[in-house]
Structure formats: C-alpha cells, structure tokens
Amino acid sequence: MGSIQLQNVNKTFGGHAVIPDISLRIEDGEFIVFVGPSGCGKSTLLRLIAGLEDTSSGIIKLDDKDVTDTPPAKRQLSMVFQSYALYPHMTVRQNIAFPLKMAGMDKGLMDKKVADAARVLNLTDYLDRRPRMLSGGQRQRVAIGRAIVREPKAFLFDEPLSNLDASLRVAMRLEITELHQQLKTTMVYVTHDQVEAMTMADKIVVLNAGRIEQFGSPLELYRAPANRFVAGFIGSPRMNFVDGADAGKYSAHSIGVRPEHFALSRTAGTWKGTIGVAEQLGSETFLHVHTEGHGMMTIRTHDEDDYHHGDTVYLTPDANRIYRFDKAGLAA
DSSP: OOOEEEEEEEEEETTEEEEEEEEEEEOTTOEEEEEOSTTSSHHHHHHHHHTSSOOSEEEEEETTEEOTTSOGGGSOEEEEOSSOOOOTTSOHHHHHHHHHHHTTOOHHHHHHHHHHHHHHTTOGGGTTSOGGGSOHHHHHHHHHHHHHTTOOSEEEEESTTTTSOHHHHHHHHHHHHHHHHHHOOEEEEEESOHHHHHHHOSEEEEEETTEEEEEEOHHHHHHSOSBHHHHHHSSSSOOEEEETHHHHTTTSSEEEEOTTSEEEESSOOSEEEEEEEEEEOSSOEEEEEEETTTEEEEEEEOOOSOOOTTOEEEEEEOGGGOEEEOTTSBBO
C-alpha cells in the first residue's frame, strides 16, 4: 500500500506562506506529477511528504496513518533527486546496495535485491563499473535502483531528468513510466516541464503560488481546464488568449484558442496577421503570427503550403473549440 493524504497542509518560511493550504489524496499505485512554474511550491510540497521539511500546520498521512511528525527514514519512502548523488569510489553494485548495507541486511538477500533491481533497470552488465564510466542516463538509473531496493511504499522524484540532454530525457521518461507499470508502486514526480507531466502522469497536480489550481488526468486538464492559468500552462505550444470586445462576441471576458484549433487562409478570416517566424518541423509547422489588435498568436498547421516571414494570413478559430473565461479567470 502507498496512499498519501495531505489535510490542510501549510508551510511558512519567515512569515511567508509558500504552501498556504493544500488538501490532496493520492491513491495507492498512482503516478502523480506536480507541475507548475518555478517557485510555485512543487519541490517544497514533495519535501513535506518526504519529511525533509516540517509542516507549519496540517496533517500528512501514509496509508491513513499520521506521519506528520515521523522522521524521513521511518516513512518508508524513497526519494530520487535531480543530482544523482552517487559515491564515485563505489561500483554500481555497491551504490545500489548501500542503503541495504546501512540497514544491516543479510548479504545473500542484499545481493538478490541488487540483482533484481539491476535486471529491471537494464544495469546488469554495468554492476562492476564505477559512476565515471557511465552515461548520465545510466547514472540516473543507478540512483533509481538505489531507491527500488528499499521496496518503499512510494517513490518521490524531484526533477530527476533536469541534468540530461533532450534525447536522454525522452528515453528516461519512457523508462520511468515503464518502471511504474512494472512495479505498480505509487510515484510522485516533480517537474516544471508540462510535456513530461502530460506524457507520464495518471493524474497531474497543477500548482501556482503554492495552491492547487486543478487536479485531474492529463486529458481532463487539456480538454477542460478549470481556469485561464491551467489553460495557458497545459499544452505546447501554449494556448492563445484574446481579451476585450472580440472575446465579448463569444459571451466571455476572455477566450482561449489552442494553436491547432485555427483554420488558416491567405485570403479571408476572422483575424488578419503577418507571419513573424515560421518553424518548419517537417511533420508540422508552427507559425508565430503578429495579429492586428491581439498581439502574437501561435498556430500549429499540417498544411503543406510553404509559409514565410512577412506573409499575410487570416486566422479563424474553430467555434466549437473556443475556451471561455470570466473576469476572475475561471472557465465559463
């Protein structure tokens, strides 16, 4: 079991509430991603769950047992940090086995657990190498292996892929997702990258200034954002927003249109604009269009027409795909 429950959790630093008041329940076996801009409190929230930070108020439960004042070592949680934090003088085998050795585990059982973890993470052929002989992705897998052998109730990941290059990030993203499917263990993952959140999570917690803006599946957040903040944060490229009189025509204080929900024409349409930058990606093209009265808009198109800087285009939003927001920014 590995359910995690936060009840009115608050964290204050020097009189400033970093986490004003959060209540959340994570079910056993779920893959939950905390996502949000820098400074939104996602890493602090993860550290509160781990016990590395003390709560200012509120209750944290693990499997319905209050662990608010329980030391980190006794919470049966394993944390994987952004830094690999491997011992350079130890082999992969010794690094993975280290927490078991510190716990005084029998060597035979320890060797079995290390071998099992290495097999799951495709590290069997590297057990006798030292960290300096490994790639960044392999080092991160060793760090994950060190967490796996403890057989925790839940894994906590604090931006574990930030130090990897783009291709390795994609590969490790898939490996961690597959690992979750194999282990069926609760995982809580922190990232600022909403693409990681969308592709990995069972459910996403969108944080803003220490508050939960929305909690739901990736497609729920994408298709039915609760407010303008979530609408603008989830989705890449980000949603385009229109305020004022043009939004009023759609009975809203402001409207949002995703880049893929426009019809594009060279002759006529709702809004006229001039292409600033055309990003040709082969399978699709992103056009950054300077519109008259609404600033820059980003358009995703699969049109095979060749668009260039300075071309005049007309944009027409799909009337069935327009997101409406009221004055407070809530979905209307």
